[in-house]
Amino acid sequence: MDEAVDFQLGGDARGKRIVVAMSGGVDSSVVAALAARTGAETIGVTLQLYDHGEAVGRAGACCAGRDIRDARAVCDRLGIAHYVFDHETSFRTQVVDRFADEYLAGRTPIPCVQCNMGPKFTDLLTLARDLGADCLATGHYVRRMIGEDGAELHRGADPARDQSYFLFATTQTQLDFLRFPLGALPKPRVREIAAELGLGVAAKPDSQDICFVPDGDYAGLVKKLRPDADTRGDIVDMAGRKLGEHRGLIHYTVGQRRGLEIGGSPEPLYVVRLDADTRRVVVGPRTALAVDAARLTDLNILGPLGGPLTAKVRSMARPVPARMVGDRLVFDTPEYGVAPGQAAVLYAGDRVLGGGWIAETEAATLAA
Structure with a gap:
């Protein structure tokens, strides 16, 4: 040694x-x-x-x-x-x-x-x-x-x-x-x-x-802790039209494609948003997942955020060019699979500048 x-x-x-x-x-x-x-x-x-x-x-x-x-x-x-x-x-x-x-x-x-x-x-x-x-x-x-x-x-x-x-x-x-x-x-x-x-x-x-x-049975654990977690609801498209039913929000995450159990769409559909208030799973084409910016909460700062930086919005994602504008993380190009609840971690080269929790996202103009 x-x-x-x-x-x-x-x-x-x-x-x-x-x-x-x-x-x-x-x-x-x-x-x-x-x-x-x-x-x-x-x-x-x-x-x-x-x-x-x-x-x-x-x-x-x-x-x-x-x-x-x-x-x-x-x-x-x-x-x-x-x-x-x-x-x-x-x-x-x-x-x-x-x-x-x-x-x-x-x-x-x-x-x-x-x-x-x-x-x-x-x-x-x-x-x-x-x-x-x-x-x-x-x-x-x-x-x-x-x-x-x-x-x-x-x-x-x-x-x-x-x-x-x-x-x-x-x-x-x-x-x-x-x-x-x-x-x-x-x-x-x-x-x-x-x-x-x-x-x-x-x-x-x-x-x-x-x-x-x-x-890896996340849903099973959540159901054990929160017995009402399996409440069913509607799967709707971006315009609010019902396409099917889901078996509980806990079974879905933003960006998910498999397991939607709906058919008839000419193109693949992905989970775009989970609406806890209405218990709706909102789905759309991949372009609907594109995000221009995300609002971060509980920011922890370990270095200067004033200049160009890179941001990682999922543990397995590659850091992408971005900048901080107040509490908003603005991506240089639209980013996909940005999910509320996940962390956005900020870097300057190999140095960790800090990060925060993704509270909400702003859809890219191409997804409008």
């Missing part, structure tokens, strides 16, 4: 204390190993967020029973302390319930961002400070770099693993305290390090994006 990871502790790490957020996966386990190797006192902390992963026996769930045992085993091997804190109630309120409510409101939620904004960062940072830590280290694939005005958030060096989209809401105060030692490494090398150190999680599958949803 030849990596010399800098935890940016300001000199000799001996006498320092690093708290590592441990989910029981390979990434956070390697972070703990790298932290311990610096000579700093290292403490592993796991938040027990729910019991669900163990109950369904789903590989890749995080922060549940089996994963806590894995984190503890890694800490035992490294000879460092490990603490578990029960945050199930906080996770349910801040993440799971909000996930269900967003779907009922016709929006497309991103629970991973909410988890980072709440239990994982806010709660863990408080715990780390209570433990007298000099920093909190996590296994996220992003880079913390020091610029002229202090700590900056940058994309992970490995484009296939970059997680900056999910961390846009990290505040400057949090960024000053956080460390991301894996940001410059490719995932295969991280697994190699785990194997070299004899960590039992070296070959463990990656955690799923939405850890609390069994088998």
Whole structure:
């Protein structure tokens, strides 16, 4: 293991204390190993967020029973302390319930961002400070770099693993305290390090994006939490003409084409809008998905927004040229698949400038 990871502790790490957020996966386990190797006192902390992963026996769930045992085993091997804190109630309120409510409101939620904004960062940072830590280290694939005005958030060096989209809401105060030692490494090398150190999680599958949803059945979870979520309604075209019926708004997202179960149209139809008040699914041709701008709420600013930038409006989307005009994100060319409830993350090159939540969109003139 030849990596010399800098935890940016300001000199000799001996006498320092690093708290590592441990989910029981390979990434956070390697972070703990790298932290311990610096000579700093290292403490592993796991938040027990729910019991669900163990109950369904789903590989890749995080922060549940089996994963806590894995984190503890890694800490035992490294000879460092490990603490578990029960945050199930906080996770349910801040993440799971909000996930269900967003779907009922016709929006497309991103629970991973909410988890980072709440239990994982806010709660863990408080715990780390209570433990007298000099920093909190996590296994996220992003880079913390020091610029002229202090700590900056940058994309992970490995484009296939970059997680900056999910961390846009990290505040400057949090960024000053956080460390991301894996940001410059490719995932295969991280697994190699785990194997070299004899960590039992070296070959463990990656955690799923939405850890609390069994088998990706979002609708099933929402129905369990909100029994009225399956209320049927009309599928209408852009002019309001009824084309069919749907089986509940929770089964649809903006940009969706499959599963509409309507026929007779000379061209493919897509979900253009979900109207929670009327329980209508509005469909139209692909051109109707084109968006010129989006209004953002709860903006988090990590860098200057006055000049040209790029924006990412879905986790798997490519950043596109845009600019901010007040609270409006204006695209240089029409963008497709921009859904209320998703995040818009702003970049200058690899640097994350911040972002916000998409509240509403403005249809492109070509879709009028």
